Amino acid sequence: MGKNFLDSFFNKKILIGCSLKTTDPTQKVILAGRRYDDYTLLKNFPLKTALTRFLNVFKFLVQSDKRIGFIYKSQASVAFLRLASLLKFKPNFILYTPQNFKNKIRKEKAPAIIVSFFLESKELKMVFTETFQKQVPLVCFIDQKVNFFSNSLQIVGNFSQAQVRTFVVSLIILCIKKYGSS
Numbered sequence: 001m002g003k004n005f006l007d008s009f010f011n012k013k014i015l016i017g018c019s020l021k022t023t024d025p026t027q028k029v030i031l032a033g034r035r036y037d038d039y040t041l042l043k044n045f046p047l048k049t050a051l052t053r054f055l056n057v058f059k060f061l062v063q064s065d066k067r068i069g070f071i072y073k074s075q076a077s078v079a080f081l082r083l084a085s086l087l088k089f090k091p092n093f094i095l096y097t098p099q100n101f102k103n104k105i106r107k108e109k110a111p112a113i114i115v116s117f118f119l120e121s122k123e124l125k126m127v128f129t130e131t132f133q134k135q136v137p138l139v140c141f142i143d144q145k146v147n148f149f150s151n152s153l154q155i156v157g158n159f160s161q162a163q164v165r166t167f168v169v170s171l172i173i174l175c176i177k178k179y180g181s182s
Contacts, residue, residue, distance in 0.1 A: 071127060083172065
């Protein structure tokens with residue numbers, strides 16, 4: 001996950017976000033502007049910084065064989081199925097869905113970090129409450145509809161398209177394959 005890759009990925013100055021009507025007021029700091037009420041323009045620096053920090057921490061956790069939990073809405077996407085099949089035989093990685101998270105996190109040993117992918121506000125609120133009680137950091141890939149203070153580290157972007165979601169999950173898969181023990 002070299003610097004050149006991230007620099008080329010973020011070569012644009014501004015990213016397109018969702019409508020201003022649906023943007024949470026706590027997310028206004030990442031807005032660079034808007035086009036009427038149709039869409040917003042997001043600053044790319046906060047996304048690039050958060051993603052770089054996350055990938056560095058994630059690489060360290062994978063290399064040190066720490067337990068890592070993933071929460072993904074149970075959508076049958078190809079990327080998530082690849083992630084699930086990769087993690088099937090790796091005991092340091094736990095897969096959750098928003099529906100089974102509450103019961104599993106209370107019964108099992110808590111992971112070192114939990115990464116959530118593309119959850120809605122209501123689901124994220126429940127996940128944040130449980131992780132806060134267990135004192136587990138929560139990293140979220142979210143859009144600007146979600147409250148800024150509902151996680152430990154947020155990576156805000158427009159994740160409405162399947163290609164972008166696949167890209168994010170592919171970054172995780174590549175990091176696990178490259179830095180994880182077999």
